[in-house]
Amino acid sequence: xxxxxxxxxxxxxxxxxxxxxxxxxxxxxxxxxxxxxxxxxxxxxxxxxxxxxxxxxxxxxxxxxxxxxxxxxxxxxxxxxxxxxxxxxxxxxxxxxxxxxxxxxxxxxxxxxxxxxxxxxxxxxxxxxxxxxxxxxxxxxxxxxxxxxxxxxxxxxxxxxxxxxxxxxxxxxxxxxxxxxxxxxxxxxxxxxxxxxxxxxxxxxxxxxxxxxxxxxxxxxxxxxxxxxxxxxxxxxxxxxxxxxxxxxxxxxxxxxxxxxxxxxxxxxxxxxxxxxxxxx
Numbered sequence: 281x282x283x284x285x286x287x288x289x290x291x292x293x294x295x296x297x298x299x300x301x302x303x304x305x306x307x308x309x310x311x312x313x314x315x316x317x318x319x320x321x322x323x324x325x326x327x328x329x330x331x332x333x334x335x336x337x338x339x340x341x342x343x344x345x346x347x348x349x350x351x352x353x354x355x356x357x358x359x360x361x362x363x364x365x366x367x368x369x370x371x372x373x374x375x376x377x378x379x380x381x382x383x384x385x386x387x388x389x390x391x392x393x394x395x396x397x398x399x400x401x402x403x404x405x406x407x408x409x410x411x412x413x414x415x416x417x418x419x420x421x422x423x424x425x426x427x428x429x430x431x432x433x434x435x436x437x438x439x440x441x442x443x444x445x446x447x448x449x450x451x452x453x454x455x456x457x458x459x460x461x462x463x464x465x466x467x468x469x470x471x472x473x474x475x476x477x478x479x480x481x482x483x484x485x486x487x488x489x490x491x492x493x494x495x496x497x498x499x500x501x502x503x504x505x506x507x508x509x510x511x512x513x514x515x516x517x518x519x520x521x522x523x524x525x526x527x528x529x530x531x532x533x534x535x536x537x538x539x540x541x542x543x544x545x546x547x548x549x550x551x552x553x554x555x556x557x558x559x560x561x
Contacts, residue, residue, distance in 0.1 A: 314394075316348055316413040323347045323368060326410065335417060337387035348413055352384040367398035368411050375400070384415065393422040445521075445542070447472075448528075449495075450535035454479050464542065466514030484510035484518060498527055498536055508543070520547040 314332035370378040379397040394415040401410040439458040448456035454472040487509035511519040525538040
């Protein structure tokens with residue numbers, strides 16, 4: 281009877297362990313990040329989750345027993361790609377969890393940009409017995425960053441060749457000024473970008489209130505029609521301009537993109553015509 285009870289208790293314990301194992305595997309498989317459990321001695325893969333199989337387009341039997349770098353880099357040595365840091369080697373060196381950006385390759389040799397974390401698993405004596413290797417797919421984020429960088433490069437290329445002055449003002453600070461701004465206003469870009477530079481010194485005294493009012497309206501989200509005012513160069517010369525400005529997002533915050541057109545010659549011609557008309561009357 282006692283033996284029978286012990287067998288029942290043993291079967292119940294085994295069942296609990298089986299259920300717990302299945303539950304743990306379901307949790308691991310539900311992770312959005314690819315997970316590899318790696319032997320620290322030879323970097324071979326002991327276990328993988330479903331996300332890893334989908335990410336690499338491989339079967340479990342293709343990965344178990346392979347080294348992590350064979351599975352993700354198709355190479356015979358750890359992280360031979362330029363600028364790659366092996367997170368496991370770094371964790372072994374520092375004893376701490378390490379996160380780095382890597383490029384992995386799936387079964388079809390397609391690039392996958394990933395953020396890799398290596399987490400050490402220690403036994404009771406503190407020795408590292410396993411590594412948990414998590415790879416988060418950041419391919420779409422990298423594509424978005426590349427697209428943004430390309431867009432910024434195109435903007436700067438066009439802006440630098442523009443015959444008009446182009447600037448970006450954020451919170452009252454000039455954070456971008458094109459070559460034409462330097463040529464006409466007499467300031468270097470470093471001067472424009474200095475935290476101590478007061479952009480209001482660029483405007484004639486009679487224009488300051490108008491500029492400040494429209495700047496405030498713009499920053500509150502209002503549309504402001506193009507308007508004319510007078511700029512003062514570093515040497516004190518006056519330039520009559522018309523400003524077309526639009527509200528934009530720059531580094532997650534509101535900023536103003538402005539295009540300034542020099543209309544000094546036009547204003548002078550208008551003044552001459554006005555005087556000529558007055559003499560004819």
